[in-house]
Amino acid sequence: MSKLVLVRHGESLWNKLNIFTGWVDVPLSERGVKEALEAGELLKDYKFDVIFTSELVRAIQTVMLIMSKNSSGVPRIIHDEGRMKKWGEVYGEHGKNYIPVYKAWQLNERYYGKLQGWNKNYAREVYGEEQVLLWRRSYDIAPPGGESLKDTAERTIPYFRGKIIPELEKGKNVLVSAHGNSLRSIVMHIEGLTKEQVLKLNIPTGVPLIYEYREGKLERIGYLTRKGFDTDLHID
Numbered sequence: 001m002s003k004l005v006l007v008r009h010g011e012s013l014w015n016k017l018n019i020f021t022g023w024v025d026v027p028l029s030e031r032g033v034k035e036a037l038e039a040g041e042l043l044k045d046y047k048f049d050v051i052f053t054s055e056l057v058r059a060i061q062t063v064m065l066i067m068s069k070n071s072s073g074v075p076r077i078i079h080d081e082g083r084m085k086k087w088g089e090v091y092g093e094h095g096k097n098y099i100p101v102y103k104a105w106q107l108n109e110r111y112y113g114k115l116q117g118w119n120k121n122y123a124r125e126v127y128g129e130e131q132v133l134l135w136r137r138s139y140d141i142a143p144p145g146g147e148s149l150k151d152t153a154e155r156t157i158p159y160f161r162g163k164i165i166p167e168l169e170k171g172k173n174v175l176v177s178a179h180g181n182s183l184r185s186i187v188m189h190i191e192g193l194t195k196e197q198v199l200k201l202n203i204p205t206g207v208p209l210i211y212e213y214r215e216g217k218l219e220r221i222g223y224l225t226r227k228g229f230d231t232d233l234h235i236d
């Protein structure tokens, strides 16, 4: 039996300022750093064999802060090409003693198009509360020039099935660091949520969501909190 741990990055500087972020590459806020360290503390005895992160710095920071508390091994970013790949090779015994970290644009946040950089309250004033809620949480309504959750799922799910599930099948424990909406699309897929349910699904920042992979199926264990497992997905 292997484990899948999904984590949404800690609060970013733009989460804090209530600004649509999408693919804008902004870092964690101080609170986000604390959230990531706290997630690391809760996961400190988990053994990870492979790590996947989006290419955005807030997800990479989160996973590295988590791993700074973890004793499974040293995380090492695997680069695909060019000098980064060649000159990053490891020789000798430490060539084996690391946890590979794969960065994938497919796990990036939903592309928010023309809304990137807009304050969410300002967007509500201009377009109305209901329209903005549909852009943020509906399944198939895309924000202007951006991706709907369905569009996001068209890149996250093939990656999840093609790269992440095979690791679980090999019996590996997997950590995935990604974003509010890219994770909503993955959780929708795992849990078989309807469009109506996903509208109400909000994944909290920095709280690990744990699954166990058994006989081809992912079984939810729950959110790992300081008080133990919260088995509810909180679709309210």
Ligand SMILES: O=C(O)[C@@H](CO)OP(=O)(O)O
Pocket: 015, 019, 020, 021, 022, 023, 109, 112, 136, 180, 181
């Ligand atoms: O700004 C964003 O990119 C996302 C995630 O933080 O926002 P929302 O929660 O509105 O989808």
